[in-house]
Amino acid sequence: MKKGLKLTDILVTIVISIAFGIVYKIWGPLYYAVKPFGLHIDQLIYGMWFIAATVAFLIIRKAGVAFLAEVAASSGEFLMGSEFGLEVLLYGVVQGLFAELVIMAFRYKRYDLLVVSLAGIGAAIGSIFMDYYKGYMGDLSTWNFMLLIGFRLIGSVIFTGFMAFGIAKALEATGVTNLLRPASKEDYDALNQ
């Protein structure tokens, strides 16, 4: 088997991600519409911004897909002229990297709810890491800071874990993912009979 991603894998990942990029773009106004309510309610919906990574990974199931997907989705959002501007691109890179690292820790062998939820938490940690330096988050009062982190982690498990898993499962049911899976041993056995 050839090493790395084939053009097919890359294009499918990017197209899925750009579809999510459109969602990311719409999510921006929603996010800052919720934000002025205070108490970090907005953080509960933050997890949507990591979803491309896990959905793409669950569909393609190869190394590097989660990272590529998150970068592609954020650059799609960026090129559409996101309100957050340049931030989204760099956040996308860091979030994708952290999600990829979590998936890598499982050696790309597991495609279940636990792994994608953990990948979501990984991406959330990546985003918190960026916010810490960019947004002086350490200078929030302690209870407020904890609330922010808690809400963001919960949100990322809901969206990046449960929702992504739900979407991937529904896509499996449509049969479209069979296009992308390499022929398995059973397929060859079936031919040999």
Added chain:
Amino acid sequence: MNNTFDFRETWLHKINPSLKLLTMIFLFILVIFIHNLNQMILFTIMTMILFVFFTGHPYKRILLFSIPFLFIFISTTTSMIFFGKGDTTILRWGLVHVTEESLFRGIHLGFRALTYALLGLTFALTTRPVYLFYSMMQQLKLNPKYSYSFMAGIRLMPIMIEEFQHIRSAQKVRGVRTGAGMNGLFHLFKFTSIPLLSQCIRRAFRIAVAMEAKRFDYSKERTFYYKIGFSKVDVVFVGYFVVLTGLSFYLAQEFPFFPVTDVRD
């Protein structure tokens, strides 16, 4: 995505896209290290000059694009102003605790977010995605299979939106009803996103097979339809930021309008 409206081409459009992107990323990192409120405000003004006068779009449209900036500014400042740490209390009301330190820090963050938004939108308004990816293949040696996939993906965007409208119309014709409340919203999301995504994957797969057949993933001895190089405007662009960053630093030291030199403490 600037190819949908008409605009005047300015010198910002002629800058090498890879250089522009790298400069923007460098500025992003630079801005993280600005802790002086005065310098932050001056820096924001100098990016605003580029955005307002040199993107080549009519002022009405520039004004329209600026509306979200106001929301960004308000939403970024408020949580730091209300819940930030600090000693000199200005106002205390329930959980809200406004201090002088958190007030200045909040305003600083607002300007920082504004700078990022301005830089990003200036980039998006003055860069054609096709040139960006061609330039990245030539100057940054990005593998063609990634570049062409990105370009194909961007081209598919209008088709996806059309597809979305088809699905919505089909649902209307067939009388799809979803219940009210969260459950209904969830079903609506599922009934729309799954057909949309599955159709996207099918289409992407077909395009990818065609592209592989035409050797779009072949990287050795590749020639390019658009040849993108460097020119004088690249020097002007980098020079603009070098000179004005220096100037903002100098002015912030010599003529500060706020008595805050470091918002962190």
